[in-house]
Amino acid sequence: MSYPVEEIFRRAELGEKSVFPRSDEFGYNVFGADVYDKPRRFLLLDDLLLLPPQFTPERLEKGVELLREPLYIDVDTSTTVGGFKTAMPVLCASMGGTHIANLLGIKIAEACAKMGLIYGMGENIASIRGYDERLTDQPSFKERALTYLKNMQGGGGLVIQQSVEDENMKLWEKVYTDPDFDQYIEEGLVGFEIKAGQGAKPGLGGEVLVTREVALRIKDHYYIPDDPEKVVKKYYERHSAPGTFTEEILASQIRLIKNNFPRVKVFVKTGPYRDLDRVIEIADREGADAIIVDGKEGGTGMSPVAAMRDLGLPTVSCLSAISRARERGAKISMVISGRLYDGTHVVKSLALGADAVAFGRPLVYSCLARIPLAQWFIKNELFRVGPLASLSKRLLSTGIRLGKCVEGVMNYLKSVRLEVMLLTSALGKYYMNRLSKEDVGALKKELADLFGIRYVYGPPPGEKVVRQVI
């Protein structure tokens, strides 16, 4: 599916200015909503609209508090997710040890820390890139983790995944007993995330390509179809197990973290599974601090094409599971992800019951946007061209040192934050937890039914057609 990279590049360059139409066109052009769209296979959050009211009692309340008319800048975007304070209801989805995610990961870490966002570290970073010392020419697990922790400003938390294979190196125990992490663990700034799924490949384990050097090192711990001892080639497919879960296994894994690592928060990352409602219910019942649900449109470093096309529930359907759990009174923090990238996505998700939204690709692209030549390479898909592919890899490594990656990611996040403030204030609200179902309407009847929200071409729900006479 096409991904709006140009949109993200623009935000990474312009930051908050990107929220408005191009200023050089101001006065020469008029702007309006796009009404045409390409045919799509499934419904998106873009099939919902935000519905500001005329009457805004909460704005009145805020005005009384401020003793002036409230503005969008009075919107407080800070909130709590999984026991961590965060400056805005956005967190960095856990990205793993693949080339691009890991190279950029350290820059994204710094940007998230400075913006006060929760930062997730995906699986296979320590096992592929090294825990402490670099096993490749890329940052090690600890470099990434400590870059984040040392740059933290006003909120956030570090969330660490452990795959079945990372378990071989006992990553969580290693972190938990490492003096370099102890002060942060003691301050309650670290969480462990059970990886129970991913949007782009529900039911499949991690699939990545690794170099021969890496393949030789890890072949005892992963399934690699071509034995690197016998077959010599540049890249090897490396598969990791999806991990077997039953209700009991998930419940026990949560309990295990709570008992064995009592000073960390417990996160569960799951995917677009048909029994998602039950997964959320169990995570909530067992007292996990947060659950991140990745819809089928979620990003990945590598996944079978058929999986991305045909496996799993769309992000909106996953959001409806969160919505239902919220109505059941779930106490766990719930986070949605899967091709979400702007302020409208954040505000809509929160209105429909999520506590926050997780971003993956937007952070990668906004990081890339500020690397010389990277935009040009990506727009023209030059990295697909044989001889240019290795050049692009080299450009990436040097570009990261020269570029303004951190600024790109921060610019992008600032633009999203500004949108969240503008949209929330338009809805007459000033706190993230006040957003609710009344704030959204559906362009499609299916979505109106799914969420129990207003269909925009019909009357408000519960409203009698007969007018009340005052």
Add this chain to the structure above:
Amino acid sequence: MQAQIPLEPEAFAEDIYRIVSHPVMQEVYRFRHRIARALRDFLDSEGFVEFDPILIGPVTDPGTRGAFEFRIPYYGKEYRIMRSGILYKQLLAAAMEEGRVYFFYTNLRHEPIDAGRTGRHLVEFVQVDLEVRDADHFQVMEIAERMLKHVVDEMKKYEDRLRRIWEFFGSERRELRTFSLPLKRYTHREAVEILKEHAKDPEVIKLLKEKFGVKDPASRLSFKAEIPWEWEWYMSKIHEEPFFIHDYPKGARGFYDREYPDKPGILMDFDLLAPEGHGELSSGAAREYEVTRVFARMRETNENPAIYKWYLEFLKRHGVPTAGFGIGMERLVKYVCDLPSIHLARPAPKVPGVHSP
């Protein structure tokens, strides 16, 4: 009365000879020897066979409460230093005709730094680790209490010598209290109910907050979780004799502690606790021995079954019911000598986070 000398873990790095040659410390080490002899006498008379510890192997048992395993290179592979003898003692209890085996097992656990602050955890320690074939947890609890009684009765004979140690460390203890069997037994649920009742007393909460620096001790008590350190200390403090807590909820213990077939979520396991705040001396359980159950339990504890190959193969073909426990040597010494901290029970103690000889 001997001269006071600095005895904190860091002091061992300064002048270890001054500490280990101190007359009171020498006396502590002698008690360690007497206790070891009493344990061996008891186990030998009960028909147990002693093995030397197996220090390294391709896999060790999962850690508890966040402890990491040490690793060493081994001919192109990475081997683990045993965190406990559980896998090997289960093997040997099944294999040996006597069906009763024990080790004086030296174990290494890379404990989290906060465990070092409890005064009850060492990185390097010895546990007397035993396993009995065709037994359940209740049967080995009887062995555990008889063994402990034997040790305490034997040490009672040296009370005058103990008194010197108590005086030196400012202990309030005036006699080594002996006890009759059976010891008091609480289920985990009963223990948590008692503690929840005590948690209503603001004085208790104040004490725990001050002593352990815990923000909200009452909220940490749960029927579904292990008893937190501060409450375990409190439970031990309000007892004058050792006691058992058994039937823990599944969640914290290793995959090898057997779950009641008719009580899902409850384990056939126990802890033996010393009184006067000394806390846990021993942990034990009936074992899971059917490979299908062990496989599922490994997933529940987030373990990778693939690395347990030899153990799963053994269970698949020769798995039989066994039960056993490990009793901490240093904890036993600490309890008998009423030492203020566990590191005083070893001549070159390794306290988490402290670099000492």
